[in-house]
Amino acid sequence: MKMNRSDAWLTTSQNEPRGYIQPQCLDELWFHTGTNCNLRCPFCLEGSKPGDNRIEFLTLPDAQRFIYEALELGVKKFSFTGGEPFVNPEFIQILTEALDHRPCLVLTNATEPLVNQLAAILPLRDKPYPFKFRVSLDHPDPAKHDESRGKGNFRLALDTLGRLYREGFDVSIARLMLAGEDSAAIDQAYAPYFQAAGIPDDITIIRFPEFHLPGSFPQVPEITEICMTRYLKAEQRAGFMCNFSKMIVRKNGRCGVYACTLVDDVSGYDLGGNLKEAMEERVLLGHHRCYSCFACGASCSEGV
Amino acid sequence: MPDTGYRSIRLANPQGLMRTLTTEIDFEISELLNLVSKASRKGPEATMHELTVHQTHFLDDSLFELQLERGTVAYEPGACVALFNGGEESRPFSIAAGTEETLLRFLIRRVPNGQVSNWLACRKPGDRVRASAPFGWFRPGRSVEGERCVFIATGTGIAPFLSYLRSNPERLPELCLYGLRQQSDAFNLNELQDTGTLRLALSQEETNDHFHGRITGLLEQLPLATDIHYYLCGLDTMINETSHWLEAHGIAYPQIHREIFFYEDESL
Numbered sequence: 001m002k003m004n005r006s007d008a009w010l011t012t013s014q015n016e017p018r019g020y021i022q023p024q025c026l027d028e029l030w031f032h033t034g035t036n037c038n039l040r041c042p043f044c045l046e047g048s049k050p051g052d053n054r055i056e057f058l059t060l061p062d063a064q065r066f067i068y069e070a071l072e073l074g075v076k077k078f079s080f081t082g083g084e085p086f087v088n089p090e091f092i093q094i095l096t097e098a099l100d101h102r103p104c105l106v107l108t109n110a111t112e113p114l115v116n117q118l119a120a121i122l123p124l125r126d127k128p129y130p131f132k133f134r135v136s137l138d139h140p141d142p143a144k145h146d147e148s149r150g151k152g153n154f155r156l157a158l159d160t161l162g163r164l165y166r167e168g169f170d171v172s173i174a175r176l177m178l179a180g181e182d183s184a185a186i187d188q189a190y191a192p193y194f195q196a197a198g199i200p201d202d203i204t205i206i207r208f209p210e211f212h213l214p215g216s217f218p219q220v221p222e223i224t225e226i227c228m229t230r231y232l233k234a235e236q237r238a239g240f241m242c243n244f245s246k247m248i249v250r251k252n253g254r255c256g257v258y259a260c261t262l263v264d265d266v267s268g269y270d271l272g273g274n275l276k277e278a279m280e281e282r283v284l285l286g287h288h289r290c291y292s293c294f295a296c297g298a299s300c301s302e303g304v
Numbered sequence: 305m306p307d308t309g310y311r312s313i314r315l316a317n318p319q320g321l322m323r324t325l326t327t328e329i330d331f332e333i334s335e336l337l338n339l340v341s342k343a344s345r346k347g348p349e350a351t352m353h354e355l356t357v358h359q360t361h362f363l364d365d366s367l368f369e370l371q372l373e374r375g376t377v378a379y380e381p382g383a384c385v386a387l388f389n390g391g392e393e394s395r396p397f398s399i400a401a402g403t404e405e406t407l408l409r410f411l412i413r414r415v416p417n418g419q420v421s422n423w424l425a426c427r428k429p430g431d432r433v434r435a436s437a438p439f440g441w442f443r444p445g446r447s448v449e450g451e452r453c454v455f456i457a458t459g460t461g462i463a464p465f466l467s468y469l470r471s472n473p474e475r476l477p478e479l480c481l482y483g484l485r486q487q488s489d490a491f492n493l494n495e496l497q498d499t500g501t502l503r504l505a506l507s508q509e510e511t512n513d514h515f516h517g518r519i520t521g522l523l524e525q526l527p528l529a530t531d532i533h534y535y536l537c538g539l540d541t542m543i544n545e546t547s548h549w550l551e552a553h554g555i556a557y558p559q560i561h562r563e564i565f566f567y568e569d570e571s572l
Contacts, residue, residue, distance in 0.1 A: 175412075
């Protein structure tokens with residue numbers, strides 16, 4: 001449930017007004033499909049693993065309720081993340097509903113749960129709106145990818161990525177961003193793999209900085225109101241996901257609207273049970289992951 | 305429309321800014337966040353099951369069937385549950401029981417130094433085991449109502465197919481290939497043979513009754529048709545080789561369903 005915010009939320013440890021975002025629009029609505037996943041990656045931003053139910057499976061009736069409310073608020077896109085979305089037993093039905101109304105983006109590890117449901121996925125090409133997959137390929141080195149995601153899963157994910165592209169779906173990848181990396185060089189290192197899989201080498205690559213495990217509290221600088229105005233331009237502030245999107249998370253048998261895709265481990269970011277009220281809530285940038293967005297310009301969104 | 309609420313902000317106390325940027329996060333808010341985070345983690349327990357051990361039945365030192373009282377657990381063939389080791393470590397195991405049985409059956413291979421399989425192997429009747437709600441994406445026989453299907457398994461990968469056969473005795477697959485090192489490794493062999501669809505491949509034992517060699521040596525016996533769904537479960541090399549073989553013989557990739565339990569050179 002929505003939390004009463006104390007002074008600790010409103011001000012920093014130095015008693016300065018905490019930085020915030022006053023949301024302007026709901027362009028993109030994210031759905032968390034549940035933390036149940038077929039893989040057990042040690043760095044998972046959500047702590048997902050097989051059988052995990054920290055965040056419960058999103059249900060079709062829940063999704064329908066928020067899809068229709070979001071349409072009333074002018075949403076332009078629906079996006080889905082997990083866990084692994086294709087582990088959710090109702091996910092294909094949810095996607096079928098969403099694709100009747102807006103373009104959709106699905107974040108997936110592109111392994112067995114997706115592969116086993118290809119027969120049901122392929123007909124979704126014929127829906128009114130397009131459907132894009134973002135596949136996790138953590139490193140351009142298959143061995144490094146498989147260290148965390150399991151043996152053979154780089155090859156399987158790449159193979160699935162190629163199949164999806166050849167079947168007419170738009171695709172992108174997500175990878176881990178290392179401190180001090182040469183980003184362009186690392187992106188370029190994917191090219192031979194994309195070529196082998198029959199994928200254009202200019203597909204979008206989303207880089208994720210270190211966000212730390214859910215429930216962890218790494219020490220990061222605090223963001224004040226002044227930080228937001230002195231170091232960021234209006235355009236950069238508008239690029240914060242909490243400005244133009246929200247995420248639906250199901251816990252304890254009810255769905256809450258969260259400020260973004262990365263703060264569901266703190267119930268203070270549960271902005272209530274409906275989108276309209278949630279959009280009026282000022283988002284205080286007090287989560288350590290807010291600092292990653294502030295410092296790195298990180299975003300889960302691919303635009304709308 | 306205002307710019308994210310900042311247009312009217314007055315810049316004040318700029319000297320404090322850099323101090324704030326380099327200050328470690330305040331313990332008070334850290335503790336607060338910790339508390340609300342813990343509170344938000346009560347959910348999973350509500351959908352977990354505490355199941356009672358009925359018995360463990362060992363085939364040999366490393367292979368055993370764990371039987372748990374079913375309680376209120378509902379599932380369909382192919383479903384897994386994550387079983388916990390008395391602490392926070394868990395591993396997914398496929399249910400081998402039919403959907404109408406009163407026991408949940410799991411076929412388990414003890415993994416050297418495995419934190420969960422070895423703990424489960426030591427359970428006695430009446431012990432309690434924590435289990436997640438059933439889940440899964442590998443659904444033998446479910447893709448299309450009345451579909452034709454073929455099952456191919458190695459080792460404990462037979463579990464989801466046993467669950468299907470026990471749940472749907474009237475809807476048998478066209479063929480069930482089962483690969484093992486030796487016949488004594490087989491779970492429920494008589495029950496499988498009674499279906500009349502079984503072909504056994506024994507890689508390390510010669511007998512008069514069964515194929516001697518790797519299971520992929522039986523692929524030429526597979527019925528090939530565009531309306532058949534092929535379900536592969538068990539060892540990664542078997543699954544990859546069989547999948548490539550089927551595609552090379554004209555089977556569309558979406559007709560090939562796969563679930564890896566073990567890797568050729570290491571355990572999951």
